[in-house]
Amino acid sequence: MGDFRALKDRIAVVGVGNTAYGSFPETDDYGLGAEAFRRAVEDCGIEKDRIDGLLVCRVPYYARMGQILGLNPRWTISLPPHGRMSAMGIIEAAAALHAGLCDYAALIYTNIGRSRRVNYGGDESPGFWDPWGMTSPGAAHALMFRRHMALYGTTTRQLAEVSVAFRHHAILHPDAVMKKPITIEDHETARPICEPLRLLDYCLINDGAVCLIMTTRERARDLRKRPVLISGIGGREAYTDASIANFDLNFWYEEAQDMARQAYGMAGVGPGDVDAFMCYDNFSPTVLFALEGLGFCGRGESGAFVEGGTLRLGGKLPTNTDGGHLSNSYMQGWALNVEAVRQIRGECGERQVPGAEVVQFAAVTPCSRTIIYTPG
Amino acid sequence: MSATTATATPAKPLPTLDPVSKGFWDLANRGRLSVQRCDDCGHRHYPGAPVCPRCLSRQQTWEPVSGRGTLLSWVRFHRAYWEGFAPDIPYVVILVGLEEGPMMISNLVGARAEDVPIGAPLEVVFERATDQINLPKFRPRRG
């Protein structure tokens, strides 16, 4: 009988690559994906044709991607363009590699939403509650944050700490889109989009692509860079109230607690051991929900926890050191996993967390997932 | 309350009428709020589903409910994702927890959201959108 914990330290991320981030109307999904793939192949020095597993996310047609890259793998998965898919995909690839369904997997995410003028609401994504004017994932997070404010006394000034910390990191990151420093006051006076959330609580919408190459720990030894191991994984879905998309009345607390138990137990570490935290941040409140659910602070205490620069480099829990979705790039979790790998490799320059050895990614969403990365 | 005839304003999105949801909108047309109740296990849920999410029974009935609930949260939209909502900007969307259990997204009428605390009691009122659609909305409950 299988036990997911058997995957501990067996699978490595060996290559990572990303395009520039911004607005690239001159290319398309495939052009961006191909560039990220080229860079990831170069990063690990693998002979391209040895890649026999392909996972794509937000790529229109997996077979066209394979054709362009000259790949005829024996394992393919295509995931929908939802932000929650990154760690889901990485975990699926790890399981496939462990089972021997492929030997080397390339995971490619592309997004050309800026050039396509995607706005994530209205008729573009019809929902059950449209007749009442309820639409967009940002509004769902606004609904949750209002409730968090009422239950726990959390303030928008505390929420601002998230956006301010991530912007600070983006300024240190050469690839990041947003470079202008912001303050708590800037956050408080920004244009309201869906109260209580304002512009600086919303992720960017930009073009770009990310690629990760994964293999087994044994095969990883033959490649260029020091492997980064997957030491812990955890997951739990919350579909009961799925008609209200991207919403959970209890901030996915139980689900995050469950995945934390799985991942920390498997990796043999706890929240106090995490050197850097990469947190899916489509909207700033989800970071607070993740901090509580994973046990970095008590339930309802995330507002006070983040005050005073906790999430900044040099703070107690450096978080989204690349700037995250709020200020680096809207790569829907994929770039944060790349950043986790680069932190462990020590490749992050000015934004490096000294001696980072335990780096955790988490997405607290209707499909919550977390991955704990360590050096191989 | 509102007129049924179209104006120069583009229409707002309307609910999808299908074999599952039809019972809800039939009752709404008569001014009754309902949730789907499983004939076999009694589970109540909303929106409707082709089978009971608890026991998978296909035998389900739209059951009128009290129309009473509490305010669980609210937001105020400053952006119109449909032209039909542009004249309403900024407008308030609320989350209501019905006394019978299920949650509903709706709009607040008859009060400023700032004046209604989270947890406050609400009651349903209907606003006619078209000849076929009578939309449930909520107002602070008196007494």
Ligand SMILES: [Zn+2]
């Ligand atoms: Zn039932």
